[in-house]
Amino acid sequence: MVKKASPKSPLITDSVKAFVSGGIICAFAEGLFYVFSKMGLAEKESRSIAMIILIVITAILTATGVFDVIAKHAGAGTSVPISGFANSIVSSALEFQTEGRILGTAAQMFSIAGPVIVFGCSSAAVYGFIYWLIK
Numbered sequence: 001m002v003k004k005a006s007p008k009s010p011l012i013t014d015s016v017k018a019f020v021s022g023g024i025i026c027a028f029a030e031g032l033f034y035v036f037s038k039m040g041l042a043e044k045e046s047r048s049i050a051m052i053i054l055i056v057i058t059a060i061l062t063a064t065g066v067f068d069v070i071a072k073h074a075g076a077g078t079s080v081p082i083s084g085f086a087n088s089i090v091s092s093a094l095e096f097q098t099e100g101r102i103l104g105t106a107a108q109m110f111s112i113a114g115p116v117i118v119f120g121c122s123s124a125a126v127y128g129f130i131y132w133l134i135k
Helices: 011-038 043-064 066-079 081-095 101-108 114-134
Strands: none
Touching: 011 043, 011 066, 043 066, 043 081, 066 081
16 A cells, blocks of 8 residues: 555666765765875874764754755765764754753754664674684
C-alpha cells in the first residue's frame, strides 16, 4: 500500500545529484586542507581545521534552514559523514529548543547522534583491545 502511494523516485537522477553534491562537499574540504597546508600548518592540523570549518558551516546552514533546502535538491550527497553528523546534532537540538536550554536543546542534542557516538566509542575500544592482543 505504501509503495502504491509513494511517488517513484528517479534513481539515476538522484544518484547523480548525490554523487555531485557529495563530491563538491569533499572537494571543498580538500580545498580548505590545501589552503591551510600552504599556510604552513602541519597535515594533521590542516585536516582538523578543515573539518571544524565544515562542521561550523553545516551547523550555521542547518540553524538558518538553508541546509534543508540544499539537502532537498542534493539528496544523499549532503550526508557526507562530517556534514551529515553535524546536521543531525543541530537539527535535533533545534527541534527541542522551545523546551529550554537545558531540558530542550542540551538534553536532546545527542538523541540522534548519541547512538552513533556510543557505537563508535565501543567499536574503537573493541578494536583497540584486539589490536593489543595481537601485538
